[in-house]
Amino acid sequence: ASSVSTAAAATRRPPPPLDSSSSSSSGSGGGGGAASSGRMANVGSAMPVFFGMGGASMSIVLSNIGAAYGIAYAGKGLAAMGVMYPDAVMKNIVPVVMAGVVGIYGLIISVLISLAIKVPEIATVDGESIAINVYEWDLGFKHFAAGLTIGLSGIAGGYAIGIVGDLGQKFVGIRPVLFVPMILIVSFAGAIPLYGLIGAMILTT
Numbered sequence: 001a002s003s004v005s006t007a008a009a010a011t012r013r014p015p016p017p018l019d020s021s022s023s024s025s026s027g028s029g030g031g032g033g034a035a036s037s038g039r040m041a042n043v044g045s046a047m048p049v050f051f052g053m054g055g056a057s058m059s060i061v062l063s064n065i066g067a068a069y070g071i072a073y074a075g076k077g078l079a080a081m082g083v084m085y086p087d088a089v090m091k092n093i094v095p096v097v098m099a100g101v102v103g104i105y106g107l108i109i110s111v112l113i114s115l116a117i118k119v120p121e122i123a124t125v126d127g128e129s130i131a132i133n134v135y136e137w138d139l140g141f142k143h144f145a146a147g148l149t150i151g152l153s154g155i156a157g158g159y160a161i162g163i164v165g166d167l168g169q170k171f172v173g174i175r176p177v178l179f180v181p182m183i184l185i186v187s188f189a190g191a192i193p194l195y196g197l198i199g200a201m202i203l204t205t
Contacts, residue, residue: 048140055147062151063106066158070099074165085173095165146203153196160189
């Protein structure tokens with residue numbers, strides 16, 4: 001049993017640091033003048049940064065998809081209603097504005113994630129330069145999850161706002177008494193990306 005545990009521990013042992021001086025000397029054909037005296041440590045995988053950047057891009061891209069869908073459909077309904085009832089256009093522009101706010105939520109999370117991503121730092125130990133990876137796996141996963149949270153919430157909210165705004169504005173033109181119910185429904189639809197924003201901010205802090 002002890003031999004099995006020793007072998008398992010050996011498989012989990014991290015790789016040794018990379019020595020740039022030895023690799024430089026081997027690559028230069030043994031030339032002493034071309035060899036570098038510095039040492040570059042193994043900073044691990046670049047995948048945490050990949051996940052972080054992916055979260056930053058998805059947060060703004062997916063949120064903008066939801067905002068564009070909501071603006072397009074709500075704007076279409078507003079234009080159709082404005083032909084018959086032009087006096088009610090400005091009052092019924094609320095769904096279009098709320099759909100545009102969805103993209104701002106994604107922008108906020110994208111900026112927060114981008115500012116939190118750090119490049120490897122260079123430290124000097126015993127006269128040798130060592131690169132230290134300060135952006136860890138847990139941060140990469142959290143930022144990736146934050147981007148998905150606000151991005152997918154933005155798509156859902158923008159879709160709901162667009163559908164309700166498209167039909168609601170047309171019916172409000174015919175029956176003005178439906179204006180307040182339409183605003184309430186659009187408000188609850190706009191709360192969906194707001195919930196995603198709160199969750200994403202918790203993940204990024």
